Amino acid sequence: MADLSTRFTGIPFANPFLLASAPPTESESNIERAFDAGWGGVVTKTIGMHPVVNVAGPRTKFLRSDAAGGRVSMAKRPDSTLMASWNWELISDKPVDWWVPRLERIKRNWPDRVLVASIMAGSGDDKEFEHWQTLTRAVQEAGADAIELNFSCPHMDRVDMGANVGKDPVLCSVSTQAVKAVATVPVWVKLTPATAKIVDEAEATFRGGADAISSSNTFPALPLVDPDTLEFEINVDGLVSPGGMGGPAILPLSLAKMAELTQAFPDREFSGIGGVSGWAQALDYFLLGCGTVQVATAAMLDHAIGPNVIRDLTEGMAAFLDRHADRGWTRLEDFRGLRRDRVVAQSEIRRPVDVDYHGGHEEEAEGYARGTVPA
Numbered sequence: 001m002a003d004l005s006t007r008f009t010g011i012p013f014a015n016p017f018l019l020a021s022a023p024p025t026e027s028e029s030n031i032e033r034a035f036d037a038g039w040g041g042v043v044t045k046t047i048g049m050h051p052v053v054n055v056a057g058p059r060t061k062f063l064r065s066d067a068a069g070g071r072v073s074m075a076k077r078p079d080s081t082l083m084a085s086w087n088w089e090l091i092s093d094k095p096v097d098w099w100v101p102r103l104e105r106i107k108r109n110w111p112d113r114v115l116v117a118s119i120m121a122g123s124g125d126d127k128e129f130e131h132w133q134t135l136t137r138a139v140q141e142a143g144a145d146a147i148e149l150n151f152s153c154p155h156m157d158r159v160d161m162g163a164n165v166g167k168d169p170v171l172c173s174v175s176t177q178a179v180k181a182v183a184t185v186p187v188w189v190k191l192t193p194a195t196a197k198i199v200d201e202a203e204a205t206f207r208g209g210a211d212a213i214s215s216s217n218t219f220p221a222l223p224l225v226d227p228d229t230l231e232f233e234i235n236v237d238g239l240v241s242p243g244g245m246g247g248p249a250i251l252p253l254s255l256a257k258m259a260e261l262t263q264a265f266p267d268r269e270f271s272g273i274g275g276v277s278g279w280a281q282a283l284d285y286f287l288l289g290c291g292t293v294q295v296a297t298a299a300m301l302d303h304a305i306g307p308n309v310i311r312d313l314t315e316g317m318a319a320f321l322d323r324h325a326d327r328g329w330t331r332l333e334d335f336r337g338l339r340r341d342r343v344v345a346q347s348e349i350r351r352p353v354d355v356d357y358h359g360g361h362e363e364e365a366e367g368y369a370r371g372t373v374p375a
C-alpha cells in the first residue's frame with residue numbers, strides 16, 4: 001500500500017512536496033490555498049528585517065520556445081513551450097513584523113502541514129549576525145517547523161547577502177552558526193548553484209551546523225534582446241541587470257549540482273529544487289538521494305499555487321509505488337538514492353572495445369556531420 005508520508009530533518013511530512021520560497025508563498029491566503037490543495041509543506045517567501053523595494057516594472061517573466069522555429073522569447077505566442085522563468089524580484093517586501101501574526105495563524109489552522117520560514121540577513125558584521133538571530137527567534141516563536149537560510153538569491157546588491165554568502169565558505173559557516181546558536185527547530189540552508197565548488201560551501205555549511213541543504217535557487221541569467229526593438233525583453237528605462245532563471249531549463253543543471261552534493265555527503269539530508277513540474281522530475285531528485293522536493297515556477301503558472309502540480313506529484317508517486325509493489329516498495333525510503341552512485345567520472349564510462357575509438361563520438365553521432373567526427 002503506497003505511503004507518501006516521510007520524515008525530513010526529523011519533521012513528519014504528509015508528502016515530500018513543498019512550495020519553494022517564491023510568489024506562491026508570499027501571502028497568508030496563498031499558503032492556506034496551497035495546504036488546501038494538498039502540498040505537504042511550504043517555504044515562505046524570504047523574510048528579512050527591513051522592507052525592500054522592487055524595480056519599477058515586471059519582476060518575473062516566462063521564456064517560451066517556439067514549437068517550430070525554436071525561437072526563445074518572453075513574448076506570449078501560440079504553439080510555444082515553457083522553457084524557463086526569469087526574475088529579478090527581491091525578498092518579501094513585507095518585514096518580519098508583518099509575517100509573525102500570519103505565520104501564527106497559518107500554523108494554528110494547519111498543524112499537520114510543514115511551515116518553513118525562509119529568512120535572510122547580511123553577514124558583514126556582528127549586527128547582521130544579530131539580525132539572523134532576531135529573524136530566527138521571531139519565526140520559530142510564531143510556529144515555523146523549520147527555517148531555511150537564503151544564501152542564494154542571485155540578485156542582491158549587497159556583497160554580504162544572498163548568493164554572495166553562498167559563494168563564500170567562511171560566510172556560509174559563520175552565518176549558519178549564528179542561526180544555530182539560537183535555533184530550536186531544524187535549519188535548512190539554500191545554497192547558490194552559481195559556484196564552481198558547491199561541495200566546499202556545503203561542507204562549510206554542515207560544519208556550521210546545518211540540518212539540510214536545499215538546492216538550487218535560480219541560476220544567474222540575462223533576458224534576451226528583442227531583435228526588432230533591440231531592447232531587452234524585460235527592462236526598466238532600457239536598463240537591465242542579471243536576474244535568476246528557473247523552470248524546466250534548469251532541471252539538468254540543478255541535478256548536476258545535486259549529484260555532487262548527495263555523493264559528497266551520502267548521509268546528509270537534501271531538498272531538491274529546480275525545474276520540477278510533476279512526478280517525473282521529482283523522481284530525478286529522489287533517485288539522487290533527496291528527501292523532499294520543492295517547486296516554484298510550475299506552481300506560479302498553475303493558479304498561482306499549483307493545485308494541478310501537487311495532484312500530479314502525489315498521484316504520480318502513488319502510482320509509481322503501486323507499479324513497483326512487487327519489489328516491496330511502499331514509501332520514498334525504499335527507492336531514495338537508488339541512482340546516486342550511477343553518476344561517475346567520464347573516465348569510468350565504458351568504451352567500445354570492438355571498434356576504433358573516435359574521442360568518444362561515434363561516426364554518426366547526433367550533432368556531428370558524417371566524416372567530421374574528431375579522430
Ligand SMILES: Cc1cc2nc3c(=O)[nH]c(=O)nc-3n(C[C@H](O)[C@H](O)[C@H](O)COP(=O)(O)O)c2cc1C
Pocket residue numbers: 020021022023045046059060085086087089090091092118150152153190216217218245246247248250273274275276294295296297298
Ligand atoms: C519570482 C521568483 C521569486 C523567487 N523568490 C525567492 C525567494 O524570495 N527566496 C528564495 O530562496 N528563492 C526564491 N526563488 C527561487 C525559487 O524558490 C526556486 O529555488 C527556483 O525558482 C528554482 O525552482 P523552479 O525551477 O521550480 O522555479 C524565487 C523564484 C522565482 C521564480
